[in-house]
Amino acid sequence: MSQRSEWAEGQAIGELMALPLQYPQLISLAAGFVDQQSLPLDAVRIACEAVMRDPVVAQAALQYGATPGHPPLREWLLDRQLSQDGMQSESHRFDVSSVVCTAGSNQLLQMVSECLLDPGDIVLCAAPTYLVILGTFRNMGARAIGVDTDDEGIVPEALAGRLSQLQQRGELGRVKAIYVVSYFDNPRGLTLSAERRQQIVEIAKRWSREANSQIMVIDDAAYRELRYTGQEVPSMLRFDEDRDTVVVAGTFSKPFSPGMRVGWGILPEALVDPVNNVKSNADFGSPNFNQHLMTKVVELGLYEPHIEGLRSLYQGKLDTMLSALNDCLGGQSSTSWKRPDGGLYIWLQLPDGIDTGRSGSLLTRAMDEGIFYVPGEYCFAAEGEPIQKNTIRLSFGVQDDDGIRQGVESLARALQDSLA
Amino acid sequence: MSQRSEWAEGQAIGELMALPLQYPQLISLAAGFVDQQSLPLDAVRIACEAVMRDPVVAQAALQYGATPGHPPLREWLLDRQLSQDGMQSESHRFDVSSVVCTAGSNQLLQMVSECLLDPGDIVLCAAPTYLVILGTFRNMGARAIGVDTDDEGIVPEALAGRLSQLQQRGELGRVKAIYVVSYFDNPRGLTLSAERRQQIVEIAKRWSREANSQIMVIDDAAYRELRYTGQEVPSMLRFDEDRDTVVVAGTFSKPFSPGMRVGWGILPEALVDPVNNVKSNADFGSPNFNQHLMTKVVELGLYEPHIEGLRSLYQGKLDTMLSALNDCLGGQSSTSWKRPDGGLYIWLQLPDGIDTGRSGSLLTRAMDEGIFYVPGEYCFAAEGEPIQKNTIRLSFGVQDDDGIRQGVESLARALQDSLA
Numbered sequence: 001m002s003q004r005s006e007w008a009e010g011q012a013i014g015e016l017m018a019l020p021l022q023y024p025q026l027i028s029l030a031a032g033f034v035d036q037q038s039l040p041l042d043a044v045r046i047a048c049e050a051v052m053r054d055p056v057v058a059q060a061a062l063q064y065g066a067t068p069g070h071p072p073l074r075e076w077l078l079d080r081q082l083s084q085d086g087m088q089s090e091s092h093r094f095d096v097s098s099v100v101c102t103a104g105s106n107q108l109l110q111m112v113s114e115c116l117l118d119p120g121d122i123v124l125c126a127a128p129t130y131l132v133i134l135g136t137f138r139n140m141g142a143r144a145i146g147v148d149t150d151d152e153g154i155v156p157e158a159l160a161g162r163l164s165q166l167q168q169r170g171e172l173g174r175v176k177a178i179y180v181v182s183y184f185d186n187p188r189g190l191t192l193s194a195e196r197r198q199q200i201v202e203i204a205k206r207w208s209r210e211a212n213s214q215i216m217v218i219d220d221a222a223y224r225e226l227r228y229t230g231q232e233v234p235s236m237l238r239f240d241e242d243r244d245t246v247v248v249a250g251t252f253s254k255p256f257s258p259g260m261r262v263g264w265g266i267l268p269e270a271l272v273d274p275v276n277n278v279k280s281n282a283d284f285g286s287p288n289f290n291q292h293l294m295t296k297v298v299e300l301g302l303y304e305p306h307i308e309g310l311r312s313l314y315q316g317k318l319d320t321m322l323s324a325l326n327d328c329l330g331g332q333s334s335t336s337w338k339r340p341d342g343g344l345y346i347w348l349q350l351p352d353g354i355d356t357g358r359s360g361s362l363l364t365r366a367m368d369e370g371i372f373y374v375p376g377e378y379c380f381a382a383e384g385e386p387i388q389k390n391t392i393r394l395s396f397g398v399q400d401d402d403g404i405r406q407g408v409e410s411l412a413r414a415l416q417d418s419l420a
Numbered sequence: 421m422s423q424r425s426e427w428a429e430g431q432a433i434g435e436l437m438a439l440p441l442q443y444p445q446l447i448s449l450a451a452g453f454v455d456q457q458s459l460p461l462d463a464v465r466i467a468c469e470a471v472m473r474d475p476v477v478a479q480a481a482l483q484y485g486a487t488p489g490h491p492p493l494r495e496w497l498l499d500r501q502l503s504q505d506g507m508q509s510e511s512h513r514f515d516v517s518s519v520v521c522t523a524g525s526n527q528l529l530q531m532v533s534e535c536l537l538d539p540g541d542i543v544l545c546a547a548p549t550y551l552v553i554l555g556t557f558r559n560m561g562a563r564a565i566g567v568d569t570d571d572e573g574i575v576p577e578a579l580a581g582r583l584s585q586l587q588q589r590g591e592l593g594r595v596k597a598i599y600v601v602s603y604f605d606n607p608r609g610l611t612l613s614a615e616r617r618q619q620i621v622e623i624a625k626r627w628s629r630e631a632n633s634q635i636m637v638i639d640d641a642a643y644r645e646l647r648y649t650g651q652e653v654p655s656m657l658r659f660d661e662d663r664d665t666v667v668v669a670g671t672f673s674k675p676f677s678p679g680m681r682v683g684w685g686i687l688p689e690a691l692v693d694p695v696n697n698v699k700s701n702a703d704f705g706s707p708n709f710n711q712h713l714m715t716k717v718v719e720l721g722l723y724e725p726h727i728e729g730l731r732s733l734y735q736g737k738l739d740t741m742l743s744a745l746n747d748c749l750g751g752q753s754s755t756s757w758k759r760p761d762g763g764l765y766i767w768l769q770l771p772d773g774i775d776t777g778r779s780g781s782l783l784t785r786a787m788d789e790g791i792f793y794v795p796g797e798y799c800f801a802a803e804g805e806p807i808q809k810n811t812i813r814l815s816f817g818v819q820d821d822d823g824i825r826q827g828v829e830s831l832a833r834a835l836q837d838s839l840a
Contacts, residue, residue, distance in 0.1 A: 280428075281552075
């Protein structure tokens with residue numbers, strides 16, 4: 001087997017996705033799956049009928065498509081991005097060729113990583129960060145290094161400090177990207193303010209000049225549509241005036257359907273050809289049929305009402321989880337969480353001595369009590385900030401209100417045993 | 421950009437797929453696309469309705485699925501494989517975990533390559549072979565080495581000779597796979613006999629022992645369902661009694677719909693975990709929705725009648741192309757082709773002096789005459805057998821009878837100019 005194959009071993013997401021199948025009786029507060037009842041059955045049925053009704057459209061949908069994806073969908077995605085970022089008036093600066101459709105945003109992240117990273121290269125990311133991306137970087141033989149976060153996300157000074165430290169070690173040239181989940185992040189639920197976004201992009205640009213090689217900012221906006229409270233913030237793209245630094249990754253998986261598996265990226269010029277070359281090698285382009293379906297979904301005005309419904313559904317579930325946490329763990333010393341403005345996750349900090357991971361006793365106790373969660377240790381890069389073993393990622397995406405309440409109660413019981 | 425990204429540059433398939441868009445007025449005898457009129461509109465409409473009618477099925481289809489793919493589809497694929505290979509009675513030796521669904525068989529080939537190949541590793545393939553796979557291997561930094569073919573495909577003695585030569589050079593340990601398009605191959609249209617299949621698997625096993633490391637046989641069976649004449653031949657799997665050597669790659673793209681993008685692999689034990697790890701890193705699994713649709717297609721008995729129709733359609737087109745070639749180029753000295761038993765391609769050999777490629781004059785002349793084709797030079801590995809610049813891959817997949825006849829007539833005119 002290849003070196004790459006060894007690096008790909010033991011991807012945590014695989015284990016986590018297998019657990020619910022292995023223990024179907026358990027309540028999962030772990031997986032970032034979406035609510036089963038909320039899936040857009042009507043919208044997909046209507047879109048299928050619309051695509052299949054017109055033989056010309058149906059034939060096009062069932063044939064091979066262009067490697068970067070279906071042009072009308074990419075046009076729509078770019079327009080929406082610019083409109084959400086308040087940049088409609090600058091649309092002349094953007095070309096649809098910068099948009100590429102992929103199998104979820106995950107494939108986009110994987111392909112961008114493949115284009116940027118040689119073995120030994122470095123990506124800076126939040127500590128904690130999206131656990132799957134750590135496997136993706138490892139699969140390239142790259143090093144992920146965690147950067148300190150506070151309650152507003154990555155701390156710009158800590159980011160600059162880390163870059164300076166790497167420069168001193170002679171490793172600045174190996175830094176190829178800064179990866180950020182910028183909206184309701186996975187796992188902490190935090191959203192970067194516009195000010196921090198701007199600072200991060202500026203730090204990337206400043207240190208790119210210093211390093212004499214481009215440090216990209218990968219803005220993983222997977223949860224952007226799932227905002228329940230607070231003001232909209234533009235993506236990092238808004239602060240990349242030269243259009244050479246920021247990649248935005250988006251997806252229909254969270255706000256529509258993961259089974260449809262349509263994601264995308266908006267790329268700086270330098271990445272367009274490399275990503276399309278890699279995409280061309282991997283699969284010649286993602287399923288054309290699904291891109292035609294999603295085009296119909298947006299054309300027929302079925303997307304916005306669906307997201308509206310989702311927001312209200314998840315906001316209710318978030319409230320349920322917060323209220324259950326408050327009832328069961330409120331006032332416990334050294335136990336805390338923060339209300340996210342959106343997304344699917346709450347990050348729980350427990351007293352220092354607790355080990356929530358595979359080598360601690362809480363996970364087994366929790367499973368005995370009938371639930372499981374994502375141990376925080378999965379979400380930390382191997383280098384940089386210390387792993388906080390006393391943390392847990394809880395998701396309120398999948399369970400209904402009863403499940404969420406029961407799940408939190410079970411967790412609280414397990415925790416009581418551990419503290420006892 | 422990464423080393424990988426540089427290796428991925430200039431993938432010929434990208435250029436070839438862009439040409440029809442660039443010159444829409446030209447008749448393409450190049451792309452291996454499928455017939456537009458034959459796409460399974462009714463079958464897909466019925467399957468969509470069946471999936472969306474049942475809320476439980478619809479929800480499952482729109483949710484995340486298991487990384488290796490939808491279990492009922494994988495069961496069906498394995499059963500069909502064993503039945504086609506005459507191995508039903510040995511089904512106890514096979515487990516559904518050996519089946520993984522991918523975005524077309526191309527992604528399977530890419531992932532298997534990723535698991536097997538380090539930079540500098542070697543894959544042996546036919547000369548000529550499937551042009552896209554050469555880019556895939558190059559993208560890994562691997563070396564493809566061509567092996568001599570005759571009118572029955574790869575010559576086993578030439579394969580053994582090449583291995584022996586590599587052993588003498590101390591490079592045997594770098595040989596990781598033998599890649600073969602075993603049915604109506606791309607580009608020559610040849611089908612390996614059962615005897616040659618067995619010989620190739622035995623050569624792989626013998627030299628694996630010699631090299632003290634496994635040399636896999638990748639049996640790309642993309643065109644298997646498109647047989648118009650001749651007797652069915654089992655896949656290489658039939659000759660791999662220890663189940664440690666052969667990977668079979670299959671797809672619904674050619675016999676059903678490329679836009680659906682469902683392919684698969686049947687893997688030896690040693691590759692199951694590595695491929696699933698890589699898949700997990702890349703996209704967590706291919707679109708669940710499409711796998712549910714294809715499951716309905718096969719469950720409702722819509723697949724077989726569709727293939728029957730395709731066989732008769734393509735056989736007619738093949739006859740048209742053969743008859744046009746006979747009318748326009750028959751009896752010309754040093755110009756030859758062979759009738760394939762299936763698939764989408766005819767391989768044309770022209771007089772020695774003709775250069776059909778980018779540096780010759782025929783390609784421009786042909787485009788002036790209103791057609792284009794795949795220059796044979798794209799289909800040869802950089803090492804091994806010499807590139808035959810006097811060859812052309814013609815596809816009869818896309819054009820209707822008139823287009824095929826006109827296309828061949830235009831090619832003959834361009835050729836006459838080149839010979840004049």
